[in-house]
Amino acid sequence: MERDGAVAVIVIDNPPINAGSAGVRRGLLDAIAEVAADPGVTAAVLIGAGKTFIAGSDLREFGQPLEEPQLPAVIAAIEACPKPVVAALHGAALGGGFELALGCDARIAAPGTLVGLPEVTLGMIPGAGGTQRLPRLVGISTAIGMICEGRRVAAADALALGLVDALAEGEGAEALRAAAIAHAQALSGSKCRVADRPVPVEPAERIEAAAGAALRAGRNRPPVVEAIRAVRAAAGRPLNEALAEERAVFQRLRLETEAAARRHLFFAERESARIPGLEGVAPRRLERVGVIGAGTMGTGIAIAALDAGLPVILLERDAGALDTGMARLRDHYARRVDAGKMSAEAAGKRLAALDPATDMGALGTADLVIEAVFEDLPVKQDLFHRLDAVLAPGAVLASNTSYLDLDAIAAATGRPQDVVGLHFFSPANVMRLLEVVRGTKTAPEVLATGLALAKRLGKLPVVAGNAFGFIGNRIYAAYRRQCEFLIEEGALPAGIDAALERFGFAMGPFAVADLSGLDIAWRMRRQQAATQSLLACPAARYVEIPDRLCEAGRLGRKTGAGYYRYPPGARRGEPDPEVTALIEAASAAKGIVRRAISDDEIVIRVLLTMVNEAACLLSEGVSARASDIDLVLVNGYGFPPWEGGPLFWAGRRDPAWLGAELARLAELSGPGFRSCDTGVLATA
Ligand code: NAI
Numbered sequence: 001m002e003r004d005g006a007v008a009v010i011v012i013d014n015p016p017i018n019a020g021s022a023g024v025r026r027g028l029l030d031a032i033a034e035v036a037a038d039p040g041v042t043a044a045v046l047i048g049a050g051k052t053f054i055a056g057s058d059l060r061e062f063g064q065p066l067e068e069p070q071l072p073a074v075i076a077a078i079e080a081c082p083k084p085v086v087a088a089l090h091g092a093a094l095g096g097g098f099e100l101a102l103g104c105d106a107r108i109a110a111p112g113t114l115v116g117l118p119e120v121t122l123g124m125i126p127g128a129g130g131t132q133r134l135p136r137l138v139g140i141s142t143a144i145g146m147i148c149e150g151r152r153v154a155a156a157d158a159l160a161l162g163l164v165d166a167l168a169e170g171e172g173a174e175a176l177r178a179a180a181i182a183h184a185q186a187l188s189g190s191k192c193r194v195a196d197r198p199v200p201v202e203p204a205e206r207i208e209a210a211a212g213a214a215l216r217a218g219r220n221r222p223p224v225v226e227a228i229r230a231v232r233a234a235a236g237r238p239l240n241e242a243l244a245e246e247r248a249v250f251q252r253l254r255l256e257t258e259a260a261a262r263r264h265l266f267f268a269e270r271e272s273a274r275i276p277g278l279e280g281v282a283p284r285r286l287e288r289v290g291v292i293g294a295g296t297m298g299t300g301i302a303i304a305a306l307d308a309g310l311p312v313i314l315l316e317r318d319a320g321a322l323d324t325g326m327a328r329l330r331d332h333y334a335r336r337v338d339a340g341k342m343s344a345e346a347a348g349k350r351l352a353a354l355d356p357a358t359d360m361g362a363l364g365t366a367d368l369v370i371e372a373v374f375e376d377l378p379v380k381q382d383l384f385h386r387l388d389a390v391l392a393p394g395a396v397l398a399s400n401t402s403y404l405d406l407d408a409i410a411a412a413t414g415r416p417q418d419v420v421g422l423h424f425f426s427p428a429n430v431m432r433l434l435e436v437v438r439g440t441k442t443a444p445e446v447l448a449t450g451l452a453l454a455k456r457l458g459k460l461p462v463v464a465g466n467a468f469g470f471i472g473n474r475i476y477a478a479y480r481r482q483c484e485f486l487i488e489e490g491a492l493p494a495g496i497d498a499a500l501e502r503f504g505f506a507m508g509p510f511a512v513a514d515l516s517g518l519d520i521a522w523r524m525r526r527q528q529a530a531t532q533s534l535l536a537c538p539a540a541r542y543v544e545i546p547d548r549l550c551e552a553g554r555l556g557r558k559t560g561a562g563y564y565r566y567p568p569g570a571r572r573g574e575p576d577p578e579v580t581a582l583i584e585a586a587s588a589a590k591g592i593v594r595r596a597i598s599d600d601e602i603v604i605r606v607l608l609t610m611v612n613e614a615a616c617l618l619s620e621g622v623s624a625r626a627s628d629i630d631l632v633l634v635n636g637y638g639f640p641p642w643e644g645g646p647l648f649w650a651g652r653r654d655p656a657w658l659g660a661e662l663a664r665l666a667e668l669s670g671p672g673f674r675s676c677d678t679g680v681l682a683t684a
Helices: 022-037 059-063 071-080 096-102 118-122 130-138 140-149 155-161 173-186 204-217 222-236 239-253 257-272 296-307 319-338 344-352 360-365 377-390 406-410 444-456 472-489 493-503 509-516 519-530 545-551 577-589 599-620 626-636 646-651 655-669 678-683
Strands: 002-004 007-012 043-048 085-089 092-094 106-109 114-116 152-154 289-292 312-315 354-357 368-371 396-399 419-424 433-438 460-465
Touching: 007 022, 007 173, 022 043, 022 071, 043 173, 059 257, 071 096, 085 096, 085 173, 092 096, 096 114, 096 130, 106 155, 106 173, 114 155, 118 140, 118 222, 118 257, 130 140, 130 222, 130 239, 140 204, 140 222, 152 155, 204 222, 222 239, 222 257, 257 460, 257 626, 257 646, 289 296, 289 360, 296 312, 296 319, 296 344, 296 419, 312 319, 312 360, 319 344, 319 354, 344 354, 354 360, 360 377, 368 377, 377 396, 377 406, 396 406, 396 444, 406 419, 419 444, 433 444, 433 626, 444 460, 460 626, 472 493, 472 509, 472 545, 472 577, 472 599, 472 626, 472 655, 493 509, 493 599, 519 545, 545 577, 599 626, 599 646, 599 655, 599 678, 626 646, 646 678, 655 678
Parallel strands: 007 043, 043 085, 085 106, 092 114, 289 312, 289 368, 312 354, 368 396, 396 419, 433 460
Antiparallel strands: 002 007, 114 152, 419 433
């Protein structure tokens, strides 16, 4: 504790993020007791040392019994202290950090500060009064929105909303400290607790609308339901009762599966960019990016790069295709301007940083080139061969291929060490996941450059080895195949989609197939059949239903029919008796007696299939970490985050049950099914 005249300055110093650990809480209690007892002190300021206020709690604590003193006791001590306490915020004041600030008599923030209560995104609710104090400042409906989304609010908006009382003028720790001390002095010893304020009165409809929107967005998950209930209690119940109830719910939720799953994903993200052997390897220069192909993916990648402030050279094969791509990019920015999401000036700047070209020579100044042309090996090899002649020495050559052999693409160049896979997900400017594929010859600094690009673009990188479909598409292919087995055995597409959506998948596999088009996989199957590479085992079970649909011209939504039919204007596909008949005929042709398959069986078989394939990827070294696989499935394939990913799910099953069920899965899946080494799961 430091002193500035009659103001005590309590400095929280727990690097790197001043996490609100037990030690910090003890220190705060002692300091507050000192402030209360010292007749020479009239007020106190709470400030963080280093880059931030308390940026959050130590998440590791939440899976275990919490150490005393707990945060509510610290906040109670601040509120009970007869002298005002001012929170001086900079960096981030999130979760418990912001709850602590809400327990103070005033909040002063440095200009770049972020505040918020992200507990719901971690499977919990705020547990130290956040659900009671926040609505007293901003009203019930705004509090519901902020808490349920886990929204982080920037300083200027926080001031406008009343979350903070004033902004410090000027950057820097000294300016903040001085502003907070001045504010503390100006309070002249009077307390102004948030807890003493009434909850602003609002029209009931506004609250209902906020609650409804939050429930829909949060898919009725327990933390969202509980957060809404807790915030609403602020208006009707005595504060102490509501605080006790909030704490009890927090204590329960933090130990449940969802919170554990979300913590797992939180730590998995932090782990994902740490690659053994890459420590200290510097990435190459990354100031200008080339994108080849201005189709769906190329334009999305170009937007991601432009939005990150990277100038982009966009290459197409001819002027017509380039015009189409450029029109798509201009439309994209125009839509954002129209929606009020960016100024016309900012949009103009992004487009000005884009250099369209049809002559490959234009790529000579690029530090990294990402190819997003047709998924066809000879096309990509030809392109890489020609790139060799124009790219600067040391430039990184990346491919966005979904399935193709990266080493075969790299071999078309004289510099395979400079080649890396950068597998973006569609839409590439929205989806956070980026599989960074390490070819056999990829140089460490080239891999590091791929990871540096991911960071620059705000993406979540996961490193994969070079294997068919890398991590995500390989697991997805196995998953889709299993669903095809299920329809052959007796289930129907709508039943499977519904069961999996109930489990939490964003969309069932047949709805996804219809949306992306059945012809892509069909073309690939025919290519593979032609090269005999479809299945390692010629007797492997092969479901012909998707081929029959394609032959009937049912290529998915774009043709008005696929697994479902899509009458004009329909938002969702409708089950189609023609498809049912086609499926039943396919079963009959194989002599399969169709049977009723329960939702449970569907979900378990799908999950086990993912687990099995994931374990194979670990054994083969395509993925180095189980948690990476979970990240891929959750962030790229709609796996419900509250289940933590397939391997997190498997880790919470009884190993004996899992082993027996995997054996049964192999039996049901028939010849050609490759069983994993279950030993890998024990250590995953
Ligand atoms: P697309 O068909 O929309 O676009 C490909 C573009 O490449 C076309 O505009 C075409 O004119 C251009 N192109 C073809 N050959 C070229 C050449 N030699 N030089 C310059 N431009 C050329 O295809 P899409 O969907 O964007 O896919 C591109 C790549 O991204 C493929 O490898 C695909 O497997 C991969 N990918 C696709 C995803 C998706 O969801 N569509 C997701 C992840 C990867």
